[in-house]
Amino acid sequence: MPDTHAHGTSGTTAPEPTAPEPAALLELGQSYWASKTLLSAVELGLFSLLAGEPAREPEIRERLSLHPRAVRDFLDALVGLGALEREGDVYRNSPAADLYLDEAKLPFRGGFLKMLNWQFNLWAQLTELLRTGAPQTKGPTHFDEFYAKPEAVRGFMIAMDGANALVGPALAKEFDWSGRRSFIDIGGARGNLAAAIAKVNPHLRGKSFDLPPVEPFFDEHMDRLGLAGQLDFHAGDFFTDPLPTADVLVFGHVLHDWNDEQRLALLRKAHDALPEGGAVLIYDALIDDERRDPKNLLLSLNMQLVTAGGSEYTGADCRSWLAEAGFGRTETVPLTDADMLIVGHKTKPAATAAQV
Ligand SMILES: C[S@@+](CC[C@H](N)C(=O)[O-])C[C@H]1O[C@@H](n2cnc3c(N)ncnc32)[C@H](O)[C@@H]1O
Numbered sequence: 001m002p003d004t005h006a007h008g009t010s011g012t013t014a015p016e017p018t019a020p021e022p023a024a025l026l027e028l029g030q031s032y033w034a035s036k037t038l039l040s041a042v043e044l045g046l047f048s049l050l051a052g053e054p055a056r057e058p059e060i061r062e063r064l065s066l067h068p069r070a071v072r073d074f075l076d077a078l079v080g081l082g083a084l085e086r087e088g089d090v091y092r093n094s095p096a097a098d099l100y101l102d103e104a105k106l107p108f109r110g111g112f113l114k115m116l117n118w119q120f121n122l123w124a125q126l127t128e129l130l131r132t133g134a135p136q137t138k139g140p141t142h143f144d145e146f147y148a149k150p151e152a153v154r155g156f157m158i159a160m161d162g163a164n165a166l167v168g169p170a171l172a173k174e175f176d177w178s179g180r181r182s183f184i185d186i187g188g189a190r191g192n193l194a195a196a197i198a199k200v201n202p203h204l205r206g207k208s209f210d211l212p213p214v215e216p217f218f219d220e221h222m223d224r225l226g227l228a229g230q231l232d233f234h235a236g237d238f239f240t241d242p243l244p245t246a247d248v249l250v251f252g253h254v255l256h257d258w259n260d261e262q263r264l265a266l267l268r269k270a271h272d273a274l275p276e277g278g279a280v281l282i283y284d285a286l287i288d289d290e291r292r293d294p295k296n297l298l299l300s301l302n303m304q305l306v307t308a309g310g311s312e313y314t315g316a317d318c319r320s321w322l323a324e325a326g327f328g329r330t331e332t333v334p335l336t337d338a339d340m341l342i343v344g345h346k347t348k349p350a351a352t353a354a355q356v
Contacts (some may be wrong), residue, residue, distance in 0.1 A: 032123075037077050039117035042110045047093050047101035050084070054092035106224075112162030114155065122305040129305055136305045147213040157217045160189040163253060167283055168196025170335040171250075175281060175343065177201040182246040184209050186238055186270070187254035190221040194231050209234040209244060238266060243273040250281045256300075259309030260321070267325035267344070274346045280327065286340040287314045296338070318342045 041047065044064050049055070055063070061071050075091055078084040083097045093102070100109040125136035140146045147153045171193070177183075181204065185194045188208030198206045208218055212235040222228045234244050239262070243249065249270045255263045270280045285296040291314070300312035319330050319342065327344030335341045 032120075034077075034081055035116075036120060037074065038081065038083055039113055039120060040074075041078055041083065042101060042113040043117050045103070046078075047083075047097050047110065048103045050091060050093045051098055051102035051104065054087075054090045056089050057091070060091065107165070108158070109162040109165065111155065111158030115159040115162075119302060119306065123302075126301065126305065129301070135308055143211055144213075147211060150213070150216075153213050153217055157190040157214065157221070160253070161192045161221075164189075164193045164196075166336045167252065167339050168193040169200070170339075171252075171281070171283065171341065172197045172200035174333050174335060174341060175248075177204060177248075180247040180279075181205060183207075183248040183250060184234065184244055184246040185250040185252065186243065186266075187251065187257075190214060190217040191227075191231055191233070192221065193250070193252055195222070195225050195227050198227070198231055205246075206230075207232045207234045207244070207246070209236055209238065211235070211237060238269070243269045245273045245275065246278075247275065248279050248281060249274060250283075252281075252283045255282060255318070256284045256303050256312050257307050257310040260317075262309065263313075264321050264324060267321050267327070271326045271344075271346060276346060276348060278346045280322070280344045280346075282318060282322075282342045282344070283335055283339045284318075285312055285338045286318070286342075287312050289314050289316050299338075315340060315342060 044066075046060070046064065049060065049063060057072055057075060060066070060075065061068060075084060076086070079086045079091070083094055083101075084091050085094055086092075092098075099105060099107055101113070102108065103110060122136045128134070129136055140148075146156070177197070183194075183197065183204055184207045185191070185197075186209045188194050188210055190210075191208040194206045194208045198204055208231065210218070210233070215233050215235055218233040219228070222231060236244075251266065251270070255266065258266070267280065274280065285299050287293075287296050287300060291297065296312050303310040303312060315332050319332075322330050322342070322344040325344070326346070328347030329345040331343045331345075333341040333343070
């Protein structure tokens with residue numbers, strides 16, 4: 001019999017190729033255990049409790065009204081995951097959890113994690129999204145209906161502060177604001193991003209444009225940031241009202257809520273509202289043009305679970321909408337680990353041809 005493994009002329013047998021290990025796939029499959037452990041801790045207010053005072057397991061259980069069965073494993077898993085620390089039998093927050101997950105502190109990011117906790121149930125329906133294409137929210141997918149209850153607006157605003165916390169300071173620095181006098185953050189929520197831009201660029205007049213139910217939360221947030229009177233709120237609906245004008249219009253985490261047709265309609269409106277030389281700034285967690293990096297592809301699935309027509313998109317997609325809406329020159333600038341900025345300049349057609 002010929003040796004089917006023989007290579008070349010030496011007649012030696014090549015080693016069997018090593019079989020791939022299953023561990024990475026299995027670990028990936030169970031990674032939601034860790035995620036949900038953190039999200040339940042946020043839901044229970046564990047980090048706010050421990051920020052007040054480190055505590056032992058029986059006290060934590062009592063104060064959070066928990067059954068004894070699973071709590072010790074839960075707390076020790078959080079230690080192993082780096083969210084808590086344990087000394088003897090006393091649990092305290094890790095430094096990061098203490099700063100970002102204690103509701104009483106201003107850098108609180110737990111609102112974003114609370115939103116993820118709510119979305120966790122939607123991910124259980126991912127197969128259904130794939131079969132039907134339908135969003136998996138049981139409640140409203142339109143903001144006006146969603147905003148019927150003030151507590152829903154507040155929760156969403158806190159989550160958005162968390163989502164734009166790193167983008168605001170980056171955008172304040174990465175874009176050249178020096179020749180601009182005014183900006184409006186369209187879909188600017190309670191003004192957290194506008195505040196970050198205005199803080200670094202005090203020469204700018206800034207506004208946040210959003211639906212009317214957001215206004216009281218904008219006022220409250222500006223008071224809290226000590227910026228009352230420095231930024232304005234413009235109430236309106238960006239689909240049915242004309243957009244107000246400014247040198248710069250920002251669409252941050254807005255286009256990913258809508259379908260291509262609606263995105264184009266918004267960019268056309270922005271083009272109409274801007275003066276010659278004005279700019280539209282778009283930031284979102286762009287899908288890489290090769291469509292290989294899973295991070296923002298997963299976020300795109302998330303958007304499809306929660307909205308009727310939204311998704312993330314590539315920079316190439318965005319630049320094509322900008323061109324179709326009439327913008328001449330575009331630039332793409334990295335902002336944070338997750339978000340990219342795309343700038344569309346409103347230029348005269350002749351200048352456009354020369355500059356592109
Ligand atoms: C995903 S949030 C983004 C918030 C903020 N720009 C950020 O980056 O965190 C989308 C925002 O668009 C606002 N929005 C939704 N529909 C709107 C409409 N028709 N007119 C004006 N604002 C709207 C929402 O209220 C919300 O504040």
